[in-house]
Amino acid sequence: MSFFSSNDNKKEQIVIFSGMEGQLLFNGKPAKNTEIKIWTQWKNEEGETTTVTTDDAGNYQIPVEMDDYSSNPLAQLVVSQRITAVYEGNEYVIWNLGKFTANMFDEFGGSKPSAIQCEITDDLTPYRFDSVVMETSCVWDGISELKEDDE
Amino acid sequence: MSTLSPKAAAVLARDIYLIQNPQMSNLLFSNPVFRQSSDKGVQVNKTLKSEVGGRIILNTKDNFGACALGGDKHPNDLFLLFRGTTTANNRADWLTDARIGISLSDSGIPVHSGFNHSFKSMLPDIKRFLGEHSKSIQNIHCVGHSLGGAVATLAADWAARNTNNKVSLYTFGQPRVGTTIFSRSTTNKIGLENIYRSYHRTDPVPMVPLYPYVHAPHKDNGFFLPSNQPLASGEAHKMSNYVESVKGKSWEQLKSIVREPYSVEIAIENWLKSKSMVNPQSSAFWRWLDSALIYVLKKVAVTALVGLQSAFITGFTLADKLAYILAKGINLAENISIWVELLIRKMAAAIGIKVKHKREDITKSFIRRILIQLTELATKTAKKAIQAIS
Known part of the structure; x- marks a missing residue:
């Protein structure tokens, strides 16, 4: 029993992960045929894992992930994302993200990113903007301008 | 610090x-x-x-x-x-x-x-x-x-x-x-x-x-x-x-x-209880009505566990939905139903309808009719207000 009856919970499609395409590097060189694991979690503890593999030039495409969402005013939407790259048997985290909204391209500040490059060996840099808190070793055009506006 | x-x-x-x-x-x-x-x-x-x-x-x-x-x-x-x-x-x-x-x-x-x-x-x-x-x-x-x-x-x-x-x-x-x-x-x-x-x-x-x-x-x-x-x-x-x-x-x-005074519970209750003339031309009336409606709906919703969310779609749906909630409220305990009744009487007065004395007469279809007429009146009044300033 919730404050609002279940009949009133409007179902909508939300964006769990906006998808991305870019290049994976290891020490500046393309990380070819490398497995990338994308783990997302929002409605249960286990979450979902998707795997993609880079091509010979280190390029990869991660698909968009959508889900049905029944709005419940008493439950805050929290989406977690973690991306790891499995390079020569070692697993490296390249992306940790938490977001509180579920619109397309929230992860990138609201618009489609271009020129995404992720360097496996770089430290994760923290970013906080809009409804997103993240740390990543990926960069794209405009990433340095993303920050909370009046901190 | x-x-x-x-x-x-x-x-x-x-x-x-x-x-x-x-x-x-x-x-x-x-x-x-x-x-x-x-x-x-x-x-x-x-x-x-x-x-x-x-x-x-x-x-x-x-x-x-x-x-x-x-x-x-x-x-x-x-x-x-x-x-x-x-x-x-x-x-x-x-x-x-x-x-x-x-x-x-x-x-x-x-x-x-x-x-x-x-x-x-x-x-x-x-x-x-x-x-x-x-x-x-x-x-x-x-x-x-x-x-x-x-x-x-x-x-x-x-x-x-x-x-x-x-x-x-x-x-x-x-x-x-x-x-x-x-x-x-x-x-x-x-x-x-x-x-x-x-x-x-x-x-x-x-x-x-x-x-x-x-x-x-x-x-x-x-x-x-x-x-x-x-x-x-x-x-x-x-x-x-x-x-x-x-x-x-x-x-x-x-x-x-x-x-806003309109959102102070005690002020809303006083407004609902007051016997003052209802003047739909005054913007204050609509502000009070809005607050009173929220106040009464929340009271009913919390007690009867009915939803309010779908109540925003169109005038017609709104009236249906609100009538449903309020009709539920009229059958709840006295401390809730009295506010529903007072609210209905205020709304009816605004459109010039006299409510009979018995509470049983306040049925869902009656409430719905009042809500639709009131919505039309609100639109008319708002249009008038816009015309007046343009």
Whole structure:
């Protein structure tokens, strides 16, 4: 029993992960045929894992992930994302993200990113903007301008 | 000590939700408001687990809050943060669960037993963390949204009674925690000037639990934020919308937003009871009607557990839906139905319809008819008002 009856919970499609395409590097060189694991979690503890593999030039495409969402005013939407790259048997985290909204391209500040490059060996840099808190070793055009506006 | 800005407090109330997922807790603690580097053997933050089983938290051990030392700007500060319910933990029935009663807080004052149970399960860890840093701490900031705001209130109450630190409490859209006894006593202990309770006008959560629960600070309206939605709405409760509402504003600026008399419960009740002439031409009438409708609908919705969300679509659907809710309300206990009846009489008077004396005559179709006519009248009046200024 919730404050609002279940009949009133409007179902909508939300964006769990906006998808991305870019290049994976290891020490500046393309990380070819490398497995990338994308783990997302929002409605249960286990979450979902998707795997993609880079091509010979280190390029990869991660698909968009959508889900049905029944709005419940008493439950805050929290989406977690973690991306790891499995390079020569070692697993490296390249992306940790938490977001509180579920619109397309929230992860990138609201618009489609271009020129995404992720360097496996770089430290994760923290970013906080809009409804997103993240740390990543990926960069794209405009990433340095993303920050909370009046901190 | 430096008081947190509304935005900084709101960001913490939002980001503490990340604590639920152990893999994401670093994202919370990376906020420069917290101490980052760990000196030898010094634990700079700690995740708090709530061990409440079943009813409030789904898991027997769930990450529910955090203790963290302040960073360079807050060298002598401790942060106690608590989250509300999330989509990953869908037991969001804590608010209307009739089984939850009143129990005694740590200081022996009656409070909501569910919130109290949750707080008490984390208290040993809070005491331990505080004990390890007692020399360096002078100020404690307690922060939370929704259920987390209720627990933060209990944490602030405890800290104000049991430590010598200055305690500040920042909450967003929190439900009511205790009765007048608690509200008065905690306001005295924490200090009115240190309690920052913010809420959107149409957020339904701060409306509950119903009386005898009241808000702290005692006899103070807190920080009232306007919201875009005309009726009680889940949107108004979302933490991300609270962050947007307080962005770029100081506490002084927020405090200067005058709470409309239309939203003061006692004023609404007086308006409903008054025998004064109903003048649909006056904008005040519509403001009062809007508030009274929200007030009565919320009363019915909370008691009868019916939804309000779908009530925004079109005039026709709106009338159907509202008629359904209000008709439900007319059959509830006297303390609810009297307000529904008074509201219907006011609305009927506005469109010049006389309501018969018996309450049984106020049927769903009668209410629906009044609502449709009233909607038409409202549109007409609004059109007139627009024509008058153009």
